[in-house]
Amino acid sequence: MAITVVGSIAFDTVATPLGRRERMVGGAATHFALAASFFDEVRVVGPVGDDFDADARAVLETRRTNTDDVEHVAGGKSFFWAGEYGWDLNSRVTHDTQLGVFETFRPKLSAASRQADVLFLANIQPGLQRDVLEQCEQPRFVALDSMNLWIDIARADLVDVIGRVDCLILNDAELRQLTGKPSLLAAAREALSWGPSAIVAKQGEYGAALLTAGGFFALPAYPLETVVDPTGAGDTFAGGFVGYLSRHLDQLGDEATLRRAMAYGTALASFNVEEFGTDRVVRLEAGELHERIDGLQQMTHLEPTREQEFQT
Ligand code: AMP
Secondary structure (H helix, E strand, C coil): CEEEEECCCEEEEEEECCEEEEEEEECHHHHHHHHHCCCCEEEEEEEECCCCCHHHHHHHCHHHCECCCEEECCCCCCEEEEEEECCCCCCEEEEEEECHHHCCCCCCCCHHHHCCCEEEECCCCHHHHHHHHHHCCCCCEEEEECCHHHHHHCHHHHHHHHCCCCEEEEEHHHHHHHHCCCCHHHHHHHHHHCCCCEEEEECHHHCEEEEECCCEEEECCCCCCCCCCCCCHHHHHHHHHHHHHHCCHHHCCCHHHHHHHHHHHHHHHHHHCCCCCCHHHHCCCHHHHHHHHHHHHHHCCCCCCCHHHCCC
């Protein structure tokens, strides 16, 4: 089994109330791979420029992530993003987005990447997501993430590719923007009608909700005293969620399996935000992850309530 992911491989300059870092290794595919590589072999598809040196590649290759389909474009510059957060870490301002080598990138997947059972179309131009999807032979599970930029400038392409995937993972505000529906349930129902069988609405520090034709489930974010840098939390969540499902492909129709996948996504994302960029997840150990899964299970457990507790 393997998971193929296409998405940005980037350098990020990030400012938060707790500090500022220049040109950290980042990108949606990078954060996804760092999380999903706990569960399965991950194969990253995407271009990088001359600036993507051996140290940067080593970050991407954490836990043996395969970079055979990471194309070095000679003379090119890697994707660059700069953003800033205030005290409300749920909202950020983008100062700069430079597509660099992604602007002219035409993916050509190796045979091994085309044969992956699981495909994650991380946040990048919807046209590129479709291109990769069309090259994959018979994926058993395909999930997709996107963002407001692509809803603004490439909505028709985005809706088209959403219609071909099993699961849509999006911020709740973006889900509302995409569907034009003000409530989360109505927005999810609209998106489900386009084709996917599951929608995950990410809600930043408030957690994430799972919506399917027959069910609703929500988990809070794992509570933390200090959040240093939320960048990549969504992609890290997706890596945990999709990574867990890749080990349970025979139980995809089972709501309990999807719920457990939500717990892995939530726990992994909580580590990502504790330090800048990829620093924390690069050195994360499986035992630490399981402790947070147990913690989530305890803190969300609800005893049955009793009718006689109401006055008559
Ligand atoms: P997240 O915080 O999970 O939404 O993802 C943040 C990551 O997305 C950063 O590492 C950025 O490099 C990357 N990113 C930001 N803007 C874009 C964009 N327009 N397309 C693709 N990736 C992006």
